[in-house]
Amino acid sequence: MKRREPGASSESQRTQATESVGRREFLSRSLPAGWVLLAALTGCGEQTGGEGEETAGAPEEATGGGAETAVPEASAAAENPLAGYDPSQHNYAMAIDVDRCIGCGRCVEACKTENDVPREPFYFRTWIERYVVQRNGHTVVTSPNGGISGFPPVEEAEILRTFFVPKLCNHCSNPPCVQVCPVGATFKTEDGVVLVDHDYCIGCRYCIQACPYGARFLHPVTRTAEKCTFCYHRLVRGLVPACVEMCPTQARIFGDLDALSSPLARFQRMHKIQTLKAHLNTEPKVLYANLDGEVS
Amino acid sequence: MESHIQSLMEVLQQTKGYIYPNEVELHWGLLVVVYPYVTGLVAGAFILASLERVFNVREVQPTYRLSLLTALAFLLVAPLPLLAHLGHPERSFEIFLTPNLNSAMAMFGFVYAWYLAVVLLLEIWFDYRKDAVVWSQKETGFRRFVHRVFTLGANDLSEDAVAFDRSAGKFITFIGIPSAFLLHGYVGFIFGSVKANPWWSSVLIPVVFLFSAMVSGIALILILYMLTSLFRRVEIDMRCADKLASFLFYALIIDFSLEMLDFIHRLYEAEESIEILSQMISSRLFISLVVLQILLGTVAPLVLLGIFSPAFHTRAFVHAPAELRRLLYFCAAILIEVGIFSTRWNVVIGGQIFSKSLRGLTVYKVELLGLEGLVTSAFLLILPFLILYALVKYLPPWPEAEVHLPSKSES
Amino acid sequence: MRQQVSRLTILFAILIGALVAARILLVPETFGELGHFRATAIGETAALPIRYAGRAACAECHADIEENRAGGRHASLSCEACHGPGASHAEDPLATQPEKPVGRDLCTLCHGYNPSRPTGFPQIDPAVHNPLQPCTACHEAHAPEPPVTPESCSGCHGQIARTKAVSHHALLACTTCHSVEEEHKLNPSASRPTKPADRAFCGKCHAPDAQPPPEVIQEVPRVDLSSHGGHYVCWQCHYPHFPELR
Numbered sequence: 001m002k003r004r005e006p007g008a009s010s011e012s013q014r015t016q017a018t019e020s021v022g023r024r025e026f027l028s029r030s031l032p033a034g035w036v037l038l039a040a041l042t043g044c045g046e047q048t049g050g051e052g053e054e055t056a057g058a059p060e061e062a063t064g065g066g067a068e069t070a071v072p073e074a075s076a077a078a079e080n081p082l083a084g085y086d087p088s089q090h091n092y093a094m095a096i097d098v099d100r101c102i103g104c105g106r107c108v109e110a111c112k113t114e115n116d117v118p119r120e121p122f123y124f125r126t127w128i129e130r131y132v133v134q135r136n137g138h139t140v141v142t143s144p145n146g147g148i149s150g151f152p153p154v155e156e157a158e159i160l161r162t163f164f165v166p167k168l169c170n171h172c173s174n175p176p177c178v179q180v181c182p183v184g185a186t187f188k189t190e191d192g193v194v195l196v197d198h199d200y201c202i203g204c205r206y207c208i209q210a211c212p213y214g215a216r217f218l219h220p221v222t223r224t225a226e227k228c229t230f231c232y233h234r235l236v237r238g239l240v241p242a243c244v245e246m247c248p249t250q251a252r253i254f255g256d257l258d259a260l261s262s263p264l265a266r267f268q269r270m271h272k273i274q275t276l277k278a279h280l281n282t283e284p285k286v287l288y289a290n291l292d293g294e295v296s
Numbered sequence: 297m298e299s300h301i302q303s304l305m306e307v308l309q310q311t312k313g314y315i316y317p318n319e320v321e322l323h324w325g326l327l328v329v330v331y332p333y334v335t336g337l338v339a340g341a342f343i344l345a346s347l348e349r350v351f352n353v354r355e356v357q358p359t360y361r362l363s364l365l366t367a368l369a370f371l372l373v374a375p376l377p378l379l380a381h382l383g384h385p386e387r388s389f390e391i392f393l394t395p396n397l398n399s400a401m402a403m404f405g406f407v408y409a410w411y412l413a414v415v416l417l418l419e420i421w422f423d424y425r426k427d428a429v430v431w432s433q434k435e436t437g438f439r440r441f442v443h444r445v446f447t448l449g450a451n452d453l454s455e456d457a458v459a460f461d462r463s464a465g466k467f468i469t470f471i472g473i474p475s476a477f478l479l480h481g482y483v484g485f486i487f488g489s490v491k492a493n494p495w496w497s498s499v500l501i502p503v504v505f506l507f508s509a510m511v512s513g514i515a516l517i518l519i520l521y522m523l524t525s526l527f528r529r530v531e532i533d534m535r536c537a538d539k540l541a542s543f544l545f546y547a548l549i550i551d552f553s554l555e556m557l558d559f560i561h562r563l564y565e566a567e568e569s570i571e572i573l574s575q576m577i578s579s580r581l582f583i584s585l586v587v588l589q590i591l592l593g594t595v596a597p598l599v600l601l602g603i604f605s606p607a608f609h610t611r612a613f614v615h616a617p618a619e620l621r622r623l624l625y626f627c628a629a630i631l632i633e634v635g636i637f638s639t640r641w642n643v644v645i646g647g648q649i650f651s652k653s654l655r656g657l658t659v660y661k662v663e664l665l666g667l668e669g670l671v672t673s674a675f676l677l678i679l680p681f682l683i684l685y686a687l688v689k690y691l692p693p694w695p696e697a698e699v700h701l702p703s704k705s706e707s
Numbered sequence: 708m709r710q711q712v713s714r715l716t717i718l719f720a721i722l723i724g725a726l727v728a729a730r731i732l733l734v735p736e737t738f739g740e741l742g743h744f745r746a747t748a749i750g751e752t753a754a755l756p757i758r759y760a761g762r763a764a765c766a767e768c769h770a771d772i773e774e775n776r777a778g779g780r781h782a783s784l785s786c787e788a789c790h791g792p793g794a795s796h797a798e799d800p801l802a803t804q805p806e807k808p809v810g811r812d813l814c815t816l817c818h819g820y821n822p823s824r825p826t827g828f829p830q831i832d833p834a835v836h837n838p839l840q841p842c843t844a845c846h847e848a849h850a851p852e853p854p855v856t857p858e859s860c861s862g863c864h865g866q867i868a869r870t871k872a873v874s875h876h877a878l879l880a881c882t883t884c885h886s887v888e889e890e891h892k893l894n895p896s897a898s899r900p901t902k903p904a905d906r907a908f909c910g911k912c913h914a915p916d917a918q919p920p921p922e923v924i925q926e927v928p929r930v931d932l933s934s935h936g937g938h939y940v941c942w943q944c945h946y947p948h949f950p951e952l953r
Contacts, residue, residue, distance in 0.1 A: 080750070081750065081753040081754045082749070082750055082753050100825065101825075102817055102821075102824045102825065102828055103821065103823055103824060104816050104817040105816070106788050106816075106817075110759060110787075110788075113758050113759070113791075113792050114757070114758045114759055115755075120301055120304070121308065121317065121320070122304050122308070122317065122318065122321050123318065124317045124318055127317050131823075132823070139655075140314075141313075141314035141653065141655055142314060143314070143317055145317075146317045150816045150819075150821075151821060151823065153821055153822070154821075154822060154823065156822050156866070156869060156870070159822060162823040163823055164823055164824075167316075176490075176491065176492060179396075179398045180398075180399045180400070180401065180489075180490070181396055181399055182391050182395060182396055182399045182401040182402035182404070183387075183390040183391055183393075183394055183395070183396060183402070184394050184396045184738070184743040184744045185390075185744070186744075187742055187743065187748075188742070189749055190741070195748065195749065195752050197744060197745050197751075198748075198751075199745075199748070199751070200387070200390065200735070200744075200745055200748065201383070201387075202382050202383065202385075202387045202388055202390060202391070203382050203383015203384045204381075204382055204383075204401065205323040205324065205383075206399070206401050206486070208323050209323065209324065209490055209492070209493065209647075209648075210490050210492055211492060212491070212492035212652055213316075213652070214315075214316025214317070214318045214319050214651070214652050216318065217318040218321065218383060220297060220300065220301075222383075223384060224383055224384070229752060232749075232752050232753055233752060233753050233754065233755040233757060234757060234761075236753045237757070239761050242758070242759050245759055245762070245785050246759070246785055246787065247788075248783070248784050248788055248817060249783075249828070250783055280491050280492065296653045296654055296655060389729070389733070392726065392729070392730075393729065393730055393733055393734045394734060394738055396743055413719075413722065418715070421715075422711070425711070448714040448715070448718065449710075449714055450713075450714045452709075452710045452711070457709070457710065457711065460709060460711065461711070464711070
């Protein structure tokens with residue numbers, strides 16, 4: 001899988017910074033400017049050293065370092081949640097069969113409970129949309145409170161087709177949100193999950209603007225960006241995300257893209273797969289089967 | 297919090313069509329409209345100053361120092377709307393520490409610091425140094441202290457040193473022009489590079505931003521020049537005013553052409569987003585776009601300036617007496633400022649009023665109070681004028697206040 | 708060095724020194740280890756509390772219920788879908804007890820009729836299906852096979868039934884055109900209903916010389932099968948469940 005590291009371009013920029021051009025009496029003016037650039041870039045050069053060092057042992061150190069921020073009690077208490085977990089063995093993706101979704105909203109409810117998402121109807125890590133394609137060519141899309149309490153019945157006379165579509169963060173392989181974060185507060189992990197660092201995010205909301213899928217929101221209390229994490233805290237313990245666990249019809253399937261025999265592999269073999277807004281080349285990892293062309 | 301939830305509930309009631317559930321809350325509001333407006337004024341004022349220094353447009357000399365001080369006053373205020381808008385302004389220094397080089401926004405810290413320290417402050421320093429030295433020698437008390445600190449102890453008044461000041465200033469102005477382009481152009485790129493948003497994603501946005509910045513900057517200097525001359529009961533140099541008006545006209549023509557190009561291109565290609573965008577323009581953005589930005593903010597000033605300023609012809613199409621011309625220029629400049637503010641509004645707010653599902657529209661509720669409120673933004677727009685007043689008090693930009701040292705041949 | 712230059716150099720050296728010092732002191736330790744982010748953040752996310760224990764955890768103690776469910780219609784459901792988050796109960800079973808849903812609200816969330824649900828999913832109209840009675844009165848929640856085999860197809864194929872009910876084919880039983888084994892009502896995917904294969908099938912009523920079954924009381928439109936509609940089969944143009952639609 002292609003891994004894109006933000007620091008890859010710093011090599012060429014480093015050489016640019018050392019070129020100080022100009023007459024001798026102006027050297028001292030360009031040098032300070034060059035130093036500013038150098039200082040910025042040598043700091044950023046840290047990460048190019050880190051690129052090749054993603055070994056199995058690395059995550060175990062993760063909770064040891066970082067004197068900056070308060071570590072939650074759970075990890076400080078008994079065990080390191082990442083102990084024994086090797087992210088290099090995984091590349092997570094989700095598959096959704098639109099024909100199986102019954103719009104019950106149990107996934108939305110489970111997600112809000114599992115992840116302490118505020119209950120107001122403006123904050124969703126996952127939600128359900130209902131599409132009603134009418135005979136006159138119009139399509140009506142609704143998502144009452146994200147579908148958390150199901151959907152009301154609908155007038156049937158004019159229906160051509162109607163179905164439910166679950167939506168969530170697509171954990172793109174080429175995430176535009178990670179690209180635009182000015183400080184490096186959102187990132188893609190080695191196992192393919194896009195996470196937010198709530199102690200580092202400055203709340204500029206550029207990532208929310210950059211997400212084509214509307215998957216992000218600003219948490220009203222922490223004032224940082226938030227979104228679906230594929231329930232990462234469950235993944236490292238060998239569980240599946242809460243929404244996948246709850247789905248009564250197995251419309252959501254979760255797994256490793258690289259695993260040869262798994263429900264996800266079968267899904268990819270037996271269905272024609274589509275992703276949302278493929279033309280934007282975000283390389284989403286939520287794979288839809290039976291996705292209607294009206295879904296936007 | 298409660299009132300915030302309350303207002304979001306109201307927004308939810310007023311949405312039309314379908315918007316993604318997370319899109320009810322509009323994230324970049326009035327403060328993010330003010331920021332590009334302010335940096336645009338900075339860039340525009342500086343470009344005007346550079347017209348005199350680098351391109352030797354002698355007529356606008358009376359506004360040279362005023363432009364620099366105006367640019368500085370607005371630049372000092374520029375980070376404030378951003379800081380007010382952040383969820384965690386106390387962490388904003390992270391942009392300096394760990395900038396993500398892939399992010400246009402990460403450039404902010406460095407471009408801002410570069411422009412403030414290396415371009416604007418240095419330029420002002422080199423231009424005022426000899427004046428500050430002379431003033432500090434004759435003054436007493438606090439003023440003397442301020443001017444002494446300003447000189448940084450560089451008291452050399454020899455012809456050689458003063459000539460060095462002048463050529464250094466010229467060089468800095470020279471590199472200042474692309475720096476000013478960068479200062480405001482990167483803001484345009486912040487929007488233009490968002491592929492998720494069809495209203496923003498465009499190659500033209502950085503260029504349009506730049507030219508509207510120049511337009512707003514020149515208009516601001518024109519207004520300030522007239523107002524300060526009025527307050528000081530000094531006669532306005534009409535050659536200067538006419539030249540400013542002419543440049544304003546040229547910049548406005550280019551700005552208008554670019555915006556029309558974008559508009560025509562969108563209509564012609566009629567991509568998937570055209571339907572919701574048309575709905576947005578005809579409903580939510582009608583007043584701010586069609587009336588304020590285009591008709592009042594661009595077409596009306598173009599007509600006024602085109603007819604009454606000597607932009608095309610040394611005598612202008614219709615020769616109006618000086619008092620009338622001044623009034624018309626003033627009105628045109630005010631209209632332009634309103635129009636450019638509307639332009640920023642239409643870009644920032646417009647890009648969030650329609651859903652990325654392309655199926656619905658939401659509303660933006662402007663609050664009166666609070667950090668995101670009208671009062672705060674009004675204050676942020678008035679603050680630069682207060683700063684400018686202080687700057688003008690200590691670094692008077694008037695041509696008659698400038699110190700002229702006797703040349704060597706005289707002594 | 709020229710006076711201006713020397714003064715400025717000192718000033719800039721101080722500023723840049725401050726920036727470099729800030730860089731060294733303030734950048735978090737683990738930043739850059741795994742990428743352009745604070746590596747500790749991964750651990751912080753992984754340490755968040757778990758609310759739903761998952762099926763495997765419930766089965767550890769409640770193996771009998773798990774056995775009861777196996778092979779039934781609710782076999783693929785997670786326990787917590789109906790009983791709510793159970794991680795705290797799995798940690799300390801006596802401290803908290805998951806809820807047992809009562810009434811009809813939870814069941815109708817999935818099984819209340821809604822045309823947007825996929826066809827074949829069992830649904831009832833709550834207003835007419837044993838109104839006011841709790842669902843558990845007739846259906847055991849862990850093995851909710853209906854107490855009697857459904858007579859009509861509309862239980863699972865509600866949208867088709869309702870569409871047909873207002874059409875010219877309203878009085879035709881589903882079995883007129885689809886032959887169904889009893890097995891299909893008990894185990895839908897094991898045995899599928901048939902669908903008509905050729906034009907002659909529709910001709911059984913619509914051919915000029917056909918004899919429609921007695922329940923059909925209206926005038927049956929007749930078409931010359933040899934010329935009408937070229938080589939297409941009837942349902943490529945006419946929706947059999949609402950044939951008036953053109």
